[in-house]
Amino acid sequence: MSSDNLSKGLSTLENYLKKITDQITFVKKLNKSHLKDSKFTIVLACAIFLVTCLSFLSNFTYAVAVDVNGVQLGYAPGMDEAKSIIESTLGQQGEPLGVAAKTNDEINYRRVWISKKELRSNPLDESRLQRAITPYFDVYGLAVNGEVIAVMSTAEEIDEVLAAYQDYIAQPSETNQVFSVEIKDEVAKEKVQAGLAEIKTKEEVLEMLKAGRVKAIEYTVEKNDSLWLIARKNNMYTDEILAANPGLTEKSILYPGQVLKLSTAVPYLTVxxxxxxxxxxxxxxxxxxxxxxxxxxxxxxxxxxxxxxxxxxxxxxxxxxxxxxxxxxxxxxxxxxxxxxxxxxGPRITYVAANTSRGSGSISGLVWPLSGRISSYYGYRGGGFHSGIDINGSTGQPYVAAADGKVVAAGWSGNYGRMILIDHGNGVATRYAHSSQLLVSVGQTVSKGQTIGYVGSTGRSTGPHLHFEVIINGSTVNPLNYL
Ligand SMILES: [Zn+2]
Missing domain, CATH: 2.20.230.10 (Resuscitation-promoting factor rpfb.)
Structure with a gap:
């Protein structure tokens, strides 16, 4: 019997009793003389009491109280109503996955006799239930070598993600014909119970597999390491190394044997x-x-x-x-x-390197070997490198030693024609080329300003001039920086 029916019944009974009372009163009026007052009064009192009781009872009803984990959350008018509200709550919690949620919470249904007012003011409320019930779902875990690394709603989704990942690794294309792809790890789909927050989408799991597992490692600084080099070796950015090592800055001095904390990504699967x-x-x-x-x-x-x-x-x-x-x-x-x-x-003239001195390269006060217009400067000129300066002169015009020194070469030398090389010590040497005549010989000591030869156009030369070089430790330099 539902509570509605009960209250209807009670009020019917109440009306019925009222009619009886009215009839009694009527009978009493008619037969006043035939009835004894005391008997009538008792009957009347009983009737009034009964009516009062029934009218009081009509305000009460049976209901179902619902407790979640020992906490009473409200009343439903009946058991069917209570169960359907719980079902609807779990259904709503599972809506994102399209399945009903389950729960391990303890749900108790108790039949109670309460006032209608209490039932009205404490109804079983769905939003309250949503907060009180912790839902779970029967889903699937992707287990790699025995460890569940991700949870997804269905086993098919796991298969799809694994296929997508293998495709991502193998990169099949028109120019890459893939014969086989195989995951070397032990992969299983395990039935698990999980909350909504733990369940991942295919896209999320695919991204996770692509990124790999971040593993903290220790790195011992080696000789000649720098922050930049360590970052390069470990596929990291220097900022990431600084973030993982509080106190370390770009200006910190690293010493061999120092241990730094680094992180590295390790793939979850071996494909x-x-x-x-x-x-x-x-x-x-x-x-x-x-x-x-x-x-x-x-x-x-x-x-x-x-x-x-x-x-x-x-x-x-x-x-x-x-x-x-x-x-x-x-x-x-x-x-x-x-x-x-x-x-x-150009040809290698090894005696320059062999016969001239090595040293600091410092020399001051070189004098101009010849006064005249510079027709070609030191450096790249017309597609080639000009290793000295050309000073215009006329054939037979005397030129002088730029500084004190010792003649280390004097004679014909290919494109230089007739040439003199003087070593001034400290790694400094000077060369004079294209001469018509030489006045010194190898081994001779010369002094600054001493005439050592005459201008000519011998060797590779287009007209009479002095080609003058300054050589520091075997390499030519711009003579104008020394004159
Ligand atoms: Zn020249």
């Missing part, structure tokens, strides 16, 4: 793929050096620029996590041949 790839590869150009006696010693000019060639290579491979570990070339086709780089190099 081995096999296939055949076709790739374009560069054929590096060769460099050919020809000695060119028209160039000054030690200088070189690019006569023909080199150009890389290209070839198409087809190979079979085995790759682990996308990195090729085994490769067998099947076919190679040259698409374009490389072009050689041709370099013309």
């Amino acid at each position: 081995v793929s096999k296939g055949q790839k076709t790739e374009k590869e560069t054929i590096p150009f060769a460099v050919v050096t020809n000695i060119d006696n028209s160039l000054p010693s030690g200088r070189s000019v690019v006569k023909q620029a080199g150009k890389d060639g290209e070839k198409e290579v087809t190979f079979t491979y085995t790759a682990q996590n996308g990195e090729i570990v085994e490769k067998t070339i099947v076919k190679e086709t040259v698409l374009s041949q490389p072009v050689k780089q041709i370099i013309a190099q």
Whole structure:
């Protein structure tokens, strides 16, 4: 019997009793003389009491109290109503997954006799239930080597994510024919119970697999390490290293043996793929050096620029996590041949290096060997390198030693024609070229300002001039910085 029916019944009964009372009163009026007053009064009192009781009872009802984990959350008019409210709550909690949630919470239904007013003011409320009930779902965990690394709603979703990840690693394409992809780890789909927050979407799990597991490692600083180098070695940014090591700054001095905290990403899965790839590869150009006696010693000019060639290579491979570990070339086709780089190099005059002194290179007060207009300066001139300065003069005009020194070479020397090389000590030497006549010989000591030869146009020269070089520890420098 529902409470509605009960109250209806009670009020019917109440009305019925009222009618009886009215009838009694009527009968009493009619038969006043036949009835004894006392008897009538008792009957009347009983009737009034009964009516009062029934009218009081009609304000009460049976209801169902619902407790979650021992806390009473409200009343439902009946058991069916109570259960359907709980079901609807779990249904709503599972809405994001399209299934009803389950709960391990203890839910108790108690039949209670309460006032209608209390039932009205404490109804079983869904939003209150949502907060009180902790839902769970029967879902699937992706277990790798026995450890659940992610939870997803269905086993099919796990299969789909694993397939997508294998595709991401193997990268099949028109030029990469994948024969097989295999996960080397023990992978299982385990039935698990999980809350909504733990359940991940396919996209989330795929991103997680791609990113790998971040592992904290310790790094011991080696000799000559720098923050930048350590970051490079460990695939990190210097900022990340600084963040992981409080107190360390860009200006900190690292010492060998110092231990730094680093983090590194380790893949969750080991994917081995096999296939055949076709790739374009560069054929590096060769460099050919020809000695060119028209160039000054030690200088070189690019006569023909080199150009890389290209070839198409087809190979079979085995790759682990996308990195090729085994490769067998099947076919190679040259698409374009490389072009050689041709370099013309001036002759090496080894006695410069062998016979001149080495030292600080300091010298001051060199005098001009010849006074005249400079017709060519030191440096790159007209496609070649000019290793000295050219001072215009006329054939037979005397020139002088720029400083005190010892003659280490005097005689014919290829493009220099008739040439004198003087060592001034401290690693400093001077050279005088294209002379018509030399007045000194090897081994002779000369003093600053002493006439040592006459201007000419011998060797590679277009007219009478003095080619003057300053050499510091075997390399030419700009003479104008010393004169
Ligand atoms: Zn010159």
